[in-house]
Amino acid sequence: MKLKDQFRFVRQNMKKNRTRVSMTILATAMGCAFLIVLSSVGFGFQKSIVKDITERQVVTAIDVHGKQSMKQGFTPVTDKDIEAFEKMKNVKAVTRRMMLQQNTKYYLKDHQIDTQTIVADFPSEMKAGFKLSSGHLPKKPDEIVVGYDFATNLASKNAKPEELYDKRGVLKDQYRYTGELVGQKVELPVKQNENGKQIEKVFTFTITGIGVKPTKKWLEDRNAYISNDRLKEIEAFTGTPKGMLKEQNNPEPPGPKVEGVVYDEVKVYATNMEAVKNIDQQLKDKNYETYSVLNELKEVNLVFLVVKAGLIFIGTIAILIASIGIYNTMTMAVTERAPDIGIMKAIGANPKTIKRIFLLESSYIGLIGALIGTVVSYIISYTVNLALPLIIKNAFGENAPSNFTFSDIPVSLPLICIVICYVVTIISGLRPAQRATRVDVLKAMRREM
Amino acid sequence: MITVKNVSHDFEIGKKGRATIIPVLRDINFSVNRGEILTIVGRSGSGKSTLLNLISGFIRPREGGIWINEEQVSKLNEAQFADFRIKNLGFIFQSFQLIPSMTAFQNIELPLIIKGMAEKERRDKTEEMLKKVGLSEYQDHYPGELSGGQQQRVSIARALIVNPPIILADEPTGSLDSETEEDLLTFIKQLNQDLGITFLIITHDDKVARIGHRTIELSDGRITEGELV
Ligand SMILES: Nc1ncnc2c1ncn2[C@@H]1O[C@H](COP(=O)(O)OP(=O)(O)OP(=O)(O)O)[C@@H](O)[C@H]1O
Numbered sequence: 196m197k198l199k200d201q202f203r204f205v206r207q208n209m210k211k212n213r214t215r216v217s218m219t220i221l222a223t224a225m226g227c228a229f230l231i232v233l234s235s236v237g238f239g240f241q242k243s244i245v246k247d248i249t250e251r252q253v254v255t256a257i258d259v260h261g262k263q264s265m266k267q268g269f270t271p272v273t274d275k276d277i278e279a280f281e282k283m284k285n286v287k288a289v290t291r292r293m294m295l296q297q298n299t300k301y302y303l304k305d306h307q308i309d310t311q312t313i314v315a316d317f318p319s320e321m322k323a324g325f326k327l328s329s330g331h332l333p334k335k336p337d338e339i340v341v342g343y344d345f346a347t348n349l350a351s352k353n354a355k356p357e358e359l360y361d362k363r364g365v366l367k368d369q370y371r372y373t374g375e376l377v378g379q380k381v382e383l384p385v386k387q388n389e390n391g392k393q394i395e396k397v398f399t400f401t402i403t404g405i406g407v408k409p410t411k412k413w414l415e416d417r418n419a420y421i422s423n424d425r426l427k428e429i430e431a432f433t434g435t436p437k438g439m440l441k442e443q444n445n446p447e448p449p450g451p452k453v454e455g456v457v458y459d460e461v462k463v464y465a466t467n468m469e470a471v472k473n474i475d476q477q478l479k480d481k482n483y484e485t486y487s488v489l490n491e492l493k494e495v496n497l498v499f500l501v502v503k504a505g506l507i508f509i510g511t512i513a514i515l516i517a518s519i520g521i522y523n524t525m526t527m528a529v530t531e532r533a534p535d536i537g538i539m540k541a542i543g544a545n546p547k548t549i550k551r552i553f554l555l556e557s558s559y560i561g562l563i564g565a566l567i568g569t570v571v572s573y574i575i576s577y578t579v580n581l582a583l584p585l586i587i588k589n590a591f592g593e594n595a596p597s598n599f600t601f602s603d604i605p606v607s608l609p610l611i612c613i614v615i616c617y618v619v620t621i622i623s624g625l626r627p628a629q630r631a632t633r634v635d636v637l638k639a640m641r642r643e644m
Numbered sequence: 645m646i647t648v649k650n651v652s653h654d655f656e657i658g659k660k661g662r663a664t665i666i667p668v669l670r671d672i673n674f675s676v677n678r679g680e681i682l683t684i685v686g687r688s689g690s691g692k693s694t695l696l697n698l699i700s701g702f703i704r705p706r707e708g709g710i711w712i713n714e715e716q717v718s719k720l721n722e723a724q725f726a727d728f729r730i731k732n733l734g735f736i737f738q739s740f741q742l743i744p745s746m747t748a749f750q751n752i753e754l755p756l757i758i759k760g761m762a763e764k765e766r767r768d769k770t771e772e773m774l775k776k777v778g779l780s781e782y783q784d785h786y787p788g789e790l791s792g793g794q795q796q797r798v799s800i801a802r803a804l805i806v807n808p809p810i811i812l813a814d815e816p817t818g819s820l821d822s823e824t825e826e827d828l829l830t831f832i833k834q835l836n837q838d839l840g841i842t843f844l845i846i847t848h849d850d851k852v853a854r855i856g857h858r859t860i861e862l863s864d865g866r867i868t869e870g871e872l873v
């Protein structure tokens with residue numbers, strides 16, 4: 196029998212019992228929708244968390260904290276190490292930063308800002324992807340680059356401190372600095388305790404460039420970036436590494452003595468994501484302590500793999516329950532049609548063909564159910580993502596985390612569901628189909644079935 | 645064309661262990677020649693239907709063998725016999741055995757669908773066959789909307805549509821009045837003469853038995869009259 200004709204038989208048979216068949220399809224669709232929606236929560240959370248992690252940090256970056264060895268214990272990353280990192284394969288850049296070890300306050304005319312001063316190696320920063328929105332990089336030691344949000348945080352010196360900020364903690368418009376920034380001079384007083392007295396020296400910088408806006412809304416870059424040469428001048432004044440403050444009555448610089456430059460933040464940038472794993476492994480092999488987002492992602496993804504498998508398993512139970520309905524429907528269909536089956540067998544229909552027709556019918560029910568279930572779950576998922584933040588807001592008076600996906604349905608999920616559903620329906624349709632092939636011709640023709 | 649050799653058959657009834665064995669056929673030997681009409685007569689319960697069911701492959705003999713077209717069909721399994729039936733055998737039943745949810749047209753078309761014939765060819769053949777049995781007007785009627793005689797013509801059309809060399813009929817006129825019975829017998833004779841179809845007909849009606857070139861009588865599971873082979 197031609198497949199086309201088998202399909203026609205199936206459709207005709209299904210039409211004869213429209214209500215029963217559609218109820219079974221409905222049950223299957225509900226099972227599938229349950230599986231997909233349930234698992235979509237796992238997918239959604241994973242997506243949100245992965246997005247959160249990758250947004251916080253560049254995925255190609257590897258943080259190198261230092262070296263841990265049996266002999267020397269922990270040692271920070273040195274210039275020699277950095278040179279070696281730069282020579283490694285697939286390394287795009289190695290950035291190294293130091294923080295000026297004081298609270299730094301910059302003055303621009305009658306405005307001021309409290310911020311952190313970062314000592315950066317500009318060529319490597321540029322290679323790693325540091326970009327300017329205007330101006331150029333410092334060429335001379337007394338030149339400085341400021342972060343994108345430096346200007347918006349420059350507050351008027353004349354206002355009362357409690358009046359400066361609005362309820363959200365944002366500097367009020369009327370106290371902001373509105374003028375041009377590039378080319379302006381800013382002053383940084385550097386302090387030190389000397390013989391029980393506090394002394395101060397003012398360093399003047401010219402702003403040559405402004406960094407680009409951070410890619411994330413909630414990130415703010417108000418830092419000031421100075422060059423290593425300028426740091427040397429500051430160190431010459433303070434007499435301590437990185438401008439560290441001495442204790443009031445102790446002329447010795449605080450902290451343990453270290454040789455050479457100690458960087459606070461060293462990052463190795465790989466040329467692409469695929470290279471990260473390899474570079475990270477090489478560094479670890481050389482006893483460096485490293486951290487990379489990609490490693491964290493690997494662990495997060497592993498946890499979610501287990502979670503998703505669990506959810507899919509629970510969802511499969513719903514489909515199994517629906518399969519009882521399919522079994523029932525198919526058994527009734529076989530019983531009802533036994534006389535017809537008997538006649539067809541008497542004429543010369545092959546039992547295999549009869550079996551195939553019934554299997555086709557049960558898988559038809561399963562597939563239509565799975566498809567309807569898929570469509571429904573996309574609608575549910577969409578609605579949940581839309582409605583849940585509103586519900587949370589109304590019920591608890593709190594904002595749901597922005598950009599959070601509660602339910603995500605990647606293409607693989609409906610495919611998994613359809614495969615599971617198909618297998619389950621075939622299994623549940625197998626026995627009734629087998630029964631159909633065993634219909635006794637003579638009994639059927641005597642209408643004894 | 646059909647050879648039945650040393651066939652014996654019995655039925656078991658009741659539960660296993662306490663089953664009673666009912667002997668039905670004892671050492672049956674006969675054959676049907678190509679182009680022949682053979683009729684089998686006998687009293688009710690003599691085993692006629694059982695014999696025909698054995699030849700049709702609906703049941704298998706306990707002993708002996710059956711050959712059709714040189715092939716030992718009693719050895720075929722169910723699937724093989726199904727394929728054999730669709731190619732070689734046409735059936736006419738006393739109670740027509742039409743599928744009630746299919747129209748006359750669809751019932752006649754069914755064997756061609758089973759055979760896997762293309763739709764266009766199938767339609768033409770079915771229409772031609774409907775004309776041949778004089779039911780063109782009734783092609784969209786369901787069996788329930790046809791008279792007994794019309795239903796029997798549909799079932800004959802269904803048997804003829806695959807051009808089988810052999811037609812097996814169990815009490816083909818059993819449900820018909822004498823006038824339609826007459827028509828049917830004429831039609832069978834015509835088919836036998838024009839197309840050379842071999843007929844094996846079971847009946848307890850003398851009128852029907854007389855259209856056979858030969859007649860075998862069955863009594864208590866044995867052949868008591870007719871040519872023994
Ligand atoms: N499936 C069966 N199980 C048990 N016994 C059966 C079965 N089929 C037939 N018999 C028995 O076999 C015997 C012969 O039955 P069969 O139907 O062949 O008779 P028949 O000659 O066709 O009679 P009729 O002219 O009334 O149709 C009967 O006694 C019947 O009871």
Ligand SMILES: [Mg+2]
Nearest residue numbers: 692693694814
């Ligand atoms: Mg009988």
